[in-house]
Amino acid sequence: MTGPTPPRPPRTRREHLRRLLLAGGIALATLASAQSTQPAPEAATNPALGPAFATRNAAYVPVLLEEIPGWDEENLSELQANFNTNCKAMQRRSAWAPLCSRLARLPRDDAALRQFLQEEFYAYQMLTSTRSATGKLTGYFEPLIAGALRREGAYRYPVYGIPSDMYMVDARTVAGQPTRWLKAADGVLAGAEAGDPGAREYRIELAGAVPNPRDKRYRVRIEDGAVKPYYTRQQIDANGIDAPVLAWVADPYKLYSMQIQGSGKIQLKDGGLIRLAYAEQNGQPFMPNATRGDTDAMLLAIKARGLDAPLEVEVPGGTRGMKQPGSNAAVDAEVARIVAALQGGRTAPPVTAAATTSGRPSAPRPKHAAARPRPAAGVAGVPRVNSADVEAMIQLLLHAPVANETYVAPIEADTGATADARPKQPAGAPMPASAGGGSGSARLDFSEYAGSAGKPAGQAVGSGTSVPATGIPDPSYVFFRRIPDGPEGPIGALGVPLSAGRSIAVDPRATPLGAPVFIEGTQPGSDAPMRRLVFAQDTGGAIRGSVRGDFFWGFGDKAGKMALATNQPVRMWLLLPKAVAGSAAASGIKTRGHAALRDCAVPDDELCVEE
Numbered sequence: 001m002t003g004p005t006p007p008r009p010p011r012t013r014r015e016h017l018r019r020l021l022l023a024g025g026i027a028l029a030t031l032a033s034a035q036s037t038q039p040a041p042e043a044a045t046n047p048a049l050g051p052a053f054a055t056r057n058a059a060y061v062p063v064l065l066e067e068i069p070g071w072d073e074e075n076l077s078e079l080q081a082n083f084n085t086n087c088k089a090m091q092r093r094s095a096w097a098p099l100c101s102r103l104a105r106l107p108r109d110d111a112a113l114r115q116f117l118q119e120e121f122y123a124y125q126m127l128t129s130t131r132s133a134t135g136k137l138t139g140y141f142e143p144l145i146a147g148a149l150r151r152e153g154a155y156r157y158p159v160y161g162i163p164s165d166m167y168m169v170d171a172r173t174v175a176g177q178p179t180r181w182l183k184a185a186d187g188v189l190a191g192a193e194a195g196d197p198g199a200r201e202y203r204i205e206l207a208g209a210v211p212n213p214r215d216k217r218y219r220v221r222i223e224d225g226a227v228k229p230y231y232t233r234q235q236i237d238a239n240g241i242d243a244p245v246l247a248w249v250a251d252p253y254k255l256y257s258m259q260i261q262g263s264g265k266i267q268l269k270d271g272g273l274i275r276l277a278y279a280e281q282n283g284q285p286f287m288p289n290a291t292r293g294d295t296d297a298m299l300l301a302i303k304a305r306g307l308d309a310p311l312e313v314e315v316p317g318g319t320r321g322m323k324q325p326g327s328n329a330a331v332d333a334e335v336a337r338i339v340a341a342l343q344g345g346r347t348a349p350p351v352t353a354a355a356t357t358s359g360r361p362s363a364p365r366p367k368h369a370a371a372r373p374r375p376a377a378g379v380a381g382v383p384r385v386n387s388a389d390v391e392a393m394i395q396l397l398l399h400a401p402v403a404n405e406t407y408v409a410p411i412e413a414d415t416g417a418t419a420d421a422r423p424k425q426p427a428g429a430p431m432p433a434s435a436g437g438g439s440g441s442a443r444l445d446f447s448e449y450a451g452s453a454g455k456p457a458g459q460a461v462g463s464g465t466s467v468p469a470t471g472i473p474d475p476s477y478v479f480f481r482r483i484p485d486g487p488e489g490p491i492g493a494l495g496v497p498l499s500a501g502r503s504i505a506v507d508p509r510a511t512p513l514g515a516p517v518f519i520e521g522t523q524p525g526s527d528a529p530m531r532r533l534v535f536a537q538d539t540g541g542a543i544r545g546s547v548r549g550d551f552f553w554g555f556g557d558k559a560g561k562m563a564l565a566t567n568q569p570v571r572m573w574l575l576l577p578k579a580v581a582g583s584a585a586a587s588g589i590k591t592r593g594h595a596a597l598r599d600c601a602v603p604d605d606e607l608c609v610e611e
Contacts, residue, residue, distance in 0.1 A: 512574075
C-alpha cells in the first residue's frame with residue numbers, strides 16, 4: 001500500500017438497519033418470485049450501492065467495499081498484474097472493455113486501483129440458496145505424475161485428448177423430442193431441417209442425462225442412428241476410445257487426481273516434461289449418487305493421492321525446494337490428521353519389502369464387499385463416510401501401490417530447476433510476510449508454489465485401449481490438451497493462466513467467471529485469517545452452488561499439502577462492473593411459466609448460458 005489507510009468510521013445504527021432490510025428484501029423478493037410475477041427489487045438509494053438481486057442459486061446483498069472485513073488491509077497493487085491477465089479474457093465483453101482499457105493505463109499503485117474499484121464496481125455479499133452467508137472453501141493444485149511416451153511395462157494407462165467420436169448438442173435443440181434432424185460438424189450436432197445437405201434424422205436417447213451447467217450442452221455419441229450420452233469412465237476403461245493419447249502413466253489413481261483437479265504435469269523417463277490442461281469432459285456428473293459427505297471425503301482422498309512426488313530427484317518444472325519437507329509444520333500436521341481420519345483413525349501401514357522405489361506401501365487393495373462405512377474418527381472438518389463403495393474407493397486412493405515403477409529419471413544438467421535459496425523457517429515459525437493475509441496475521445508466501453519450465457518432450461505414440469479395472473466408481477472422465485510449460489499457472493476455464501493464491505474455481509452460475517471475489521476464511525493449519533481478493537477463473541465438476549470456492553495453490557507437493565489442508569468455512573463478496581450489476585438486477589427475477597428464477601447471475605454465451 002502507498003500509505004496508511006484512514007480508520008473506518010464506526011458503523012451507525014442506520015447502516016446496520018439498512019443491511020438488515022436489504023437482506024430481508026432479497027429473501028422476500030425470492031419468495032414472491034416463486035409464487036407470482038413480482039418485479040425485481042428496486043435499486044438501493046445510496047449511489048455507492050448496487051441494486052439487490054437473486055437467482056435460482058444465490059442471493060446478492062449490496063454492501064460498501066469498505067464494509068468487507070479485511071478490505072482496507074489488502075495490498076491491491078500486488079494483484080494488478082493478475083487483474084490485467086484477467087482482462088485478456090474479459091475485455092472481449094462490452095461491459096468490461098472500457099474498464100480493462102482504463103486498468104491498463106493505471107499506475108501500479110494501491111490507491112489508484114482502490115479508487116478504480118470504488119468507481120467502476122459494485123460489491124455484493126453472496127448468500128446461498130438458503131440465504132446463508134457461510135459456504136465452503138477447499139483447495140486444489142497442479143500435480144506431477146510419472147509417465148512415458150509409449151505403452152510399456154507399468155505404463156499402460158492412457159491420458160486421452162478429446163475423442164473424435166464425442167459431440168456436443170445444445171439441450172434446447174433436442175429437448176422433449178423423440179427424434180431430431182441434426183448435422184454433425186466440428187464436434188457439434190447442430191439443429192437442421194429435413195433434407196438439408198449433410199443432415200439426417202436421429203433418435204434422441206438422452207433419458208437421465210444432464211447438460212453441462214455452464215454451456216447447457218450434452219456430451220454425446222452416435223450409435224445405430226441414435227444420439228446417446230457419451231461413454232462413462234467404466235466404459236472408457238473397459239473398451240478404450242477413439243482419441244489421441246498424450247502420454248501413458250502407471251498410476252490410474254494419480255491420473256484420476258489430475259483429472260479431478262483439471263491440470264498437471266507428467267515427468268517422462270527421459271527427463272522430458274509434458275504439461276496438460278483441461279480440454280473437455282465426457283458429460284457424466286461427478287459421483288452423481290454420492291451424498292455430500294461422501295463426495296467431500298472422496299475429494300480429500302483424491303488430493304491426498306496426488307501428493308506423493310513420483311520421483312526422488314529434482315525434476316524439470318519441479319517446485320523449488322521440492323525434495324525438502326514443508327517448512328509449515330502446522331500444515332503437515334493437518335494433512336496427517338486428515339489422512340488418518342480418512343483411514344478410519346488408523347496410522348499408515350508400514351513399508352514392506354515389496355514397497356516400490358518411491359516409498360509407497362505395498363498394501364493390498366481392499367475389497368468392495370469387505371468394506372464397511374467407517375466414521376471419520378470424529379475429527380472436525382473431515383466428513384463422515386456413509387457408502388461402502390466410497391469407503392473402498394478412499395482406501396484404494398490411499399493405499400493401492402503402483403506395479404513395477406522402478407525407474408529414476410536422470411538429473412538434467414540444464415533443466416533450469418531452481419533450488420530454494422532462502423533460509424528455511426524453523427518448524428512452527430510464522431510464515432514470511434508476503435501477499436494477502438489480513439491485519440495482524442501471518443501473510444502467505446505463494447512463491448513457494450511456483451514451477452519452472454521443464455525440458456520439452458516428444459509426442460506420445462499409441463491408440464486408445466482397454467485397461468485393467470481400477471474400481472473408481474465415478475462415471476465422469478476428463479480429457480486434456482498439451483500446453484507449453486513455464487512458471488505461470490495452468491490454463492483455467494476462463495482461458496487465462498491461473499495464479500497461485502489469486503485464482504479460484506467456482507460454480508459459474510452463481511459466481512460469474514472473470515469476476516473479482518473477496519474471500520474471508522482461515523489459513524490452512526491455523527486460525528489466522530485469510531482475507532484476499534481473488535479472481536473466478538476456473539470451474540470444476542465437484543464445485544457446485546454459491547459461496548463455494550476451490551482455491552488454487554500452485555504446483556507440486558507443497559502446494560498439494562496446502563490444498564489438502566484447505567477445507568474450511570468461507571464468506572465471499574462478489575465485485576461486478578456497475579453496468580453488469582444493473583443488467584443482472586434488472587432481470588434477476590424473471591417470469592417464465594412458473595415465475596422461475598434465472599439460473600445464471602450474469603448470462604453469457606460463452607461463460608454461463610441461460611436456459
